[in-house]
Amino acid sequence: MVGVTNKASVTTAQEAVIEVNEATFERDVLQRSQTTPVVIDFWAPWCGPCRVLGPTLERLAHEAGGSWVLAKINVDENPRLAQMFRVQGIPAVKAVYQGKIVDEFTGALPESQVRAWLKRVVPDPNADLLAMAQALEATNPAEAIARYRLILGQDPKNETALFNLGRLLALRGDPEGIVTLKQVPASSSFSSRATAGLAIANLVNAPAEPAEGSEGLYRQAAAAVRAGDYATAIEQLLTIVGRDRALRDDGARKALLALFALLGDDHPLVGPARRRLANLLF
Template identity: 40%
Template sequence: MASQSSWIIETTRDDFEADVLERSRTVPVVVDFWAPWCQPCRMLGPILERLAEEHQGQFVLVKANTDELPDIAASFGVQSIPAVFAVREAALVDQFVGVLPELQLRAWVKRILPSEAETLASEAAELERTDPKAAEARYRQALQERPNDIAARVGLARTLLAQAVIQEARQIIDELAAAGALDAEGQRVQAEIRVRLEAEETGSPEQARAAAEADPKNLELQWNLARALVAAAQHEEAMQICLRLVERDRHGLGEQARVLMVDIFRLLGPESDLANEYRRRLSMALF
């Protein structure tokens, strides 16, 4: 049914995950479950294809023949066709069954496309590594459209941090934290801000190590060394020192050390073997 087009795909069982789920992480995907014998499908299909061509890649239309892909159709809960699903970020965002009038279908497509603010935020995220200043400008534009967009606010804080504008980044994150709106990435940025601020207080790791070695029983100096090591991204040794402080002074410096370890876990991310190992060790020390 589909024409040859970059924005219209006839999928297969082997390619469905890549065509739909993976592709939806970068562009909205509209999945049209149809069959050659289905007359309503043959009415709806050309309209969807024309809209895909008109939108020039703003969404991708994936055609899924239910005769060839009955198991995939069943996994989507398809009971009658045509059945159309919108997928973004590998998640279902909207759907309908049957044939919609063209005006109604156009409105549906418009609804599932990214807003101007989302497009700006997506552009900003792509620019972060290469041009933080341009990324900052895009995030600010996005926030003019949607001031309460949490992901854009965290993104702005992240780009400010990359430019060493720490106080404004801190203000953004503090406001989100006060509202209980910090997601996992926001917590990671919050941890990085705290580490950056620690670096301003602790001096270099070499200075902190020399002081700690000169007075090894002084827990304050051990704590200062741990903070200096984190600021220098020497995470494992910092966590070793923090763990000892938790074991030796649980309700004093040990509590501050515990908080610092949690910040390191967030900096390293959930997939880090090092973070997971020290998370286990910290749990054993606490309980």
């Protein structure tokens, strides 16, 4: 992924797709690429695959809101530009940043592959905000939630922000969290975790009033999760698994699995807790 300055944001929606020729190439591609990635689409009117890929690129360029610009070059009208870029077949797509080709592909790729390619060559304008939100999760989850909302306001399709927002809200016992987790697309890399995490609702919605025995421990675990004290919650749930699997239809084990899914395998508590749970079960 290439770096980019905030000057990219000045590109207007009308400039998302531009026609480029030999006379405008210096200004519209080389100079513009100093601050904004430019994706060149070498095409021709008679090219069938070009007519398939072109509309996809144009739609994605408008969708990107100025984070990159699509420059369309008709190879029949601009053969010297095609020769300069060593175009052997069309459609030929090349990403240019600061005057250099950073990546390219040839042929009419499906939209999913084009999107994946763009993620490699075009910087995510929300990357810094996303990193800040993730860093705040442990110390100030309310602020992290606010920042995830801000990201989604700018980029509603940001799956990382969507999952993390749903995850934090669900762990706090906010019903919006479950609704948000259900919005994670099935095609997302977060889909399995979001689905597995839905069961956390049974835990965090447990009554706050004290109770005796295993039910009391379960309610204490629920309060601990809502407060962000996951270590205490895990200890109490493991204790219940070890002595009372019948409670809430094996509810403690189900709650642990949901908690593991939402925290993620890279969380320092999850690995050891998974091993302890396995020892209790097997």
